[in-house]
Structure formats: structure tokens, C-alpha cells
Amino acid sequence: MTKKWDVFPSTTLKVGQDFRLAGFDTAATPGFSGNEKDALKIMDKHAKALSELQEKLFADGRTGGTTSVLLVLQGMDTAGKGGIVRHVVGMVDPQGVQHRAFGKPTDEELSHHYLWRIRNALPAPGKIGVFDRSHYEDVLVVRVHDLVPGAPWAERYAEINAFEAEVAAAGTRIIKCAMLISPDEQKRRLAERLERADKYWKFNPGDIDERAYWNEYQAAYQAMFDGTSTDVAPWYAVPADNKWFARLVVGSLLFEALSSLNLGWPAADFDVAEQQRRLAELEI
Amino acid sequence: MTKKWDVFPSTTLKVGQDFRLAGFDTAATPGFSGNEKDALKIMDKHAKALSELQEKLFADGRTGGTTSVLLVLQGMDTAGKGGIVRHVVGMVDPQGVQHRAFGKPTDEELSHHYLWRIRNALPAPGKIGVFDRSHYEDVLVVRVHDLVPGAPWAERYAEINAFEAEVAAAGTRIIKCAMLISPDEQKRRLAERLERADKYWKFNPGDIDERAYWNEYQAAYQAMFDGTSTDVAPWYAVPADNKWFARLVVGSLLFEALSSLNLGWPAADFDVAEQQRRLAELEI
Numbered sequence: 001m002t003k004k005w006d007v008f009p010s011t012t013l014k015v016g017q018d019f020r021l022a023g024f025d026t027a028a029t030p031g032f033s034g035n036e037k038d039a040l041k042i043m044d045k046h047a048k049a050l051s052e053l054q055e056k057l058f059a060d061g062r063t064g065g066t067t068s069v070l071l072v073l074q075g076m077d078t079a080g081k082g083g084i085v086r087h088v089v090g091m092v093d094p095q096g097v098q099h100r101a102f103g104k105p106t107d108e109e110l111s112h113h114y115l116w117r118i119r120n121a122l123p124a125p126g127k128i129g130v131f132d133r134s135h136y137e138d139v140l141v142v143r144v145h146d147l148v149p150g151a152p153w154a155e156r157y158a159e160i161n162a163f164e165a166e167v168a169a170a171g172t173r174i175i176k177c178a179m180l181i182s183p184d185e186q187k188r189r190l191a192e193r194l195e196r197a198d199k200y201w202k203f204n205p206g207d208i209d210e211r212a213y214w215n216e217y218q219a220a221y222q223a224m225f226d227g228t229s230t231d232v233a234p235w236y237a238v239p240a241d242n243k244w245f246a247r248l249v250v251g252s253l254l255f256e257a258l259s260s261l262n263l264g265w266p267a268a269d270f271d272v273a274e275q276q277r278r279l280a281e282l283e284i
Numbered sequence: 285m286t287k288k289w290d291v292f293p294s295t296t297l298k299v300g301q302d303f304r305l306a307g308f309d310t311a312a313t314p315g316f317s318g319n320e321k322d323a324l325k326i327m328d329k330h331a332k333a334l335s336e337l338q339e340k341l342f343a344d345g346r347t348g349g350t351t352s353v354l355l356v357l358q359g360m361d362t363a364g365k366g367g368i369v370r371h372v373v374g375m376v377d378p379q380g381v382q383h384r385a386f387g388k389p390t391d392e393e394l395s396h397h398y399l400w401r402i403r404n405a406l407p408a409p410g411k412i413g414v415f416d417r418s419h420y421e422d423v424l425v426v427r428v429h430d431l432v433p434g435a436p437w438a439e440r441y442a443e444i445n446a447f448e449a450e451v452a453a454a455g456t457r458i459i460k461c462a463m464l465i466s467p468d469e470q471k472r473r474l475a476e477r478l479e480r481a482d483k484y485w486k487f488n489p490g491d492i493d494e495r496a497y498w499n500e501y502q503a504a505y506q507a508m509f510d511g512t513s514t515d516v517a518p519w520y521a522v523p524a525d526n527k528w529f530a531r532l533v534v535g536s537l538l539f540e541a542l543s544s545l546n547l548g549w550p551a552a553d554f555d556v557a558e559q560q561r562r563l564a565e566l567e568i
Contacts, residue, residue, distance in 0.1 A: 059485040059486075062485055063485050082379060085377065085378055085379045086377040086378070086379065089378050090374070090376075090377060090378055092374075093369065093370040093374060094369055094370070094373050094374055094378050094381050094383050094414070095366060095369045095370065095383055095385070095416070097378050097383075099378050099379060099381075101379070130378070132379070183568040187563065187568075190563055191560070191563060194556055194559055194560050194563065197549050197552075198549045200549065200550065200551065200552040200556070201343040201346055201347050201549065201550045202343075203552070203554070203559070204554075205554050205559055205562075208559065208562050208563055208566060211563075211566060211568065212566055212568075214568045215568075265481050265482045265484065265485065266484065266485045267484065268484040268487070270487070270488075270489050272478055272484070275478055275487070275489055275492065276475070276478050278489075278492050279471065279474055279475060279478065279492055279495075282492060282495060282496055284467040284471075284495065284496075284498045284499075
């Protein structure tokens, strides 16, 4: 008998006002007493369900609906954001996915407000948008390295909350996942990238420069959690030392979010019998 | 023992100067004597291989390579373009896919040359671009309905060939698949969309209007094949009455194209031992 969630991650992993990153167990599997094999079985079921749920969302968007989903992925280097895209987002039809990875801003992007490039990448109705990094870089790397000296961070969090509230009100279900690994786990993963020829391309000497700021990043993440986990766009703190668990969590959150949209198949906006007659009568 | 390809589809299905659409058997499985079950087994193998090949392509793009792949899908309504995206393109990491469906041009698109929106959607280095419909609409629906009266079609084919030659020379491997179904098969599929509540959203009364132009479309496809199947961007005529066979064909063509790029893993552009030392010495 496959183990299921004891408590669903939308409950246990939601970041509330009392969340403390210090002491958070990145190797734990809260709410789940099963193992990797159980997790894979659940994922298989999610894959089937997500396939239909995604198609309903897409159909809704094609017939005038305004609903979409936005999955925001943040995490330190090697935290597994790419693996989530490959293994979780990869379960649904690519036609329904709008994926965007945000790197260092281009000159054009820098010439605009930091939310400009984000707005341009928001998912269209019917789509599942996936942000690999996001506007949160502007309160993480930018804060850690003081790239906007004197930036009023509290105001920036309020600005982000207002932005996300607007996006949510327009029909986008927002799921923000912070993939959290321990410094030791990051060390192991960086070491692996330096040991395997098929992983060199994922490594950048700058990753070690950034690693040196681990504690500063922890503080920036804590402030981000404190400032931007809202009812309409909550953060989920995902223990990500175990890749299989992180994937199970994000897959389950995505499944729950899509299920809760309660979308049916769109009704025909034409007279079915009439069209059947037209089809039957047309000689080719 | 799983049946394999007797002759690979890049040979049997490539559109040459003597290709005639009239009489083409859309229910055949040329080059393949296996059944659906055999096809699914081959697809499982392709899925594993494609996963690594796509990652190599992506890695190449991330490390300065200019190679990309572009899969162009054309076909009459219900020909199965969407199924190819879901079931074939869906085998690879969505991070590496740049999917674009081309509908009726917007006012902005109409204000530009018809290749403008196509150029804007070309795959970035390292990506697998997928066009669900494409610039070929401008020599198919546009020709059938004479939307650009007096358009010099021969010149348009030459223009498209020059465009694709330029794209290929810049590093993009182009695979153009025409999904070919019989009029009877289209009738069955349209009827199904009118019978199933989960398919209504895919149906549009305009689909029957277009079906009335079947013979005109056949002529436009033939002229397109005659004018635009080139060495750098050949057309493949995919018998698509059997969905499983069409998926096997496109999956196999994609597999062959990616394999033939002969990409290895990028070499490290840093001193591996030095970075290992830096990582080991950094205290967190």
C-alpha cells in the first residue's frame, strides 16, 4: 500500500509570520512518512491527473477564461529549480507551459522598473507560467550585494505584494516555492558538478563567490519570507536536500492548485446538432 | 523482439521533386512493419535518448554554441499537431523547448512582413523550437482564400527558401513535418469533437468552412511541397491517420536530428582543480 501525504504540504510548508529559516530542517519530509518509491507512485498519479487538469485550464483560456497559474521557483545555486522544471513541469503538455528563466538583467531590462520584465512574462490565460528565479532576485541578490544602494526594502516588499495581488485578482493562481538546501548539501552538489564532465556546464566559478555570502542570503530570504508571504501569494518553504521530496512537494502543490480551480470542460458555444448536420452533409 | 524501423523515415518520408500528394496513403506505415505496441517501445527508448540529447543541446547553447533545432508542424485541422506537441515534444525538458502556436495574425503582425513574427519566434541557441503552424500559413490559408490578391507565389516560395537557408546557416536544424490525414479521417475526428463534451472546445464551426476547401488545400500543399522542400529544410510527409505512427515518425526524426548534431558535453572553461580547492577551503 503506497504511503500518502499525512498532511498536505499546502498546510505544513506554508510560510507564516512565525516561520524561521534558521533551524529549518532542509532534509526533513514533513507531512510525509513514505519513501522515495512511494513518492514516485504518487507522482505517477499526479502526472495523469495534471495532464487532464492542465488541458481543462488550457481549454478555459481558449474559450474566454482568464485563469492561469504561476509557479515561482527560488533557491540558492544547485537547489534543484531546474530539476523541478524537468521532472514536475515536464509532466504536462508543453503547449500549456510558459517557462521563463530570469538571469542577470539585460541593459534593456535595467532601463525599466524591475517588475517590467516580470509583467512581460506573466502567463497568458490558460497557461501554467513557470518562473525560474523571478522578481525576488531584486530582494535577494540585489539586497545581498547592495546593488541598489539605499533601496527601501520594506517598500519593495509592499510593492511586490501589491503587484502580486493585482496579478492574482486578474485570475492567476500564484504558487511560490523556495527550494531550501543546507550549505553542506550545496557543497556536495557543487563538488559533483566539478567531478562529472556532464555537469561542468552547470558550474560557474561565480557560484563559489555567491556561496561565500550564504549567511547574508539566509537573512535576505528571512526578510523576504517575512515581507511577502501573503494570502493570495503564499510562500512554501520546500525542504530540498532530498530531490525526490522537493519534486513531490511541488508536484502536489501544483496538483492541488489546479484541482482547486474546479474547472470543467467549456460548454459548446455553437449548436452541436447543427454542426453535426453540416459535417454530415458536406461532400468532399 | 520489438520491431524496429526497416527504413528510417528521414529516407522514406522526405519530400522530393517527384512527390505527389494525390494518392498518398495517409493510413500507411512506410518503413515500419511493427504495430502500435512496438512503436510505443521505440518511443520509450527515444524518450530516454532525447532527454540526454536535449540537455547536451541546451548545455551547448549555455556555453556559447549557436546550434538549435526547429520543428515546424503543418496540417489540416485535426491532423494531430497538438498531439505531437503533447506526446513527442513533451518527452523533453520544457526548459529546453520554445513552443509557439501561430494563429490568425494580429493587427500588429499584419502591419509587418509575414516573416516578421516568425523571425521573432526563432529558437534561441540550445533550444528546440516548435512551430504549431508557421510561415507556411502564408502560402496555404492565404493562398486558398486569396487573402493577398495577386501574390506572386513562386516568389514567396523563393523568399521562404532564402529565409530558411539563412536560419539554417545560423545554426538551426530545421525539420518540417506535414501531418497528412485523409478527408474521411478528418470527418471522423471532427465528428468526435462534436460528440464528446471534453472536445467541444477544440471545435470551431469555421473548421467545417475550411473543410469545404479540401481540394484547394491539397493543391496549395502540393505547390508548397514542390516549392519549399530543400536540402537544408526538407519537408517530411507524415501519414497521420494513425496517431501512433505519426508520433513515432516525428519522435524518430527529432531523435535523428539531435543525434546527428554530434554534441558532446562542453569542456570546463575554468580550472577544475582550482575550483575544487576553492570549494573545499571556503568555510560556511
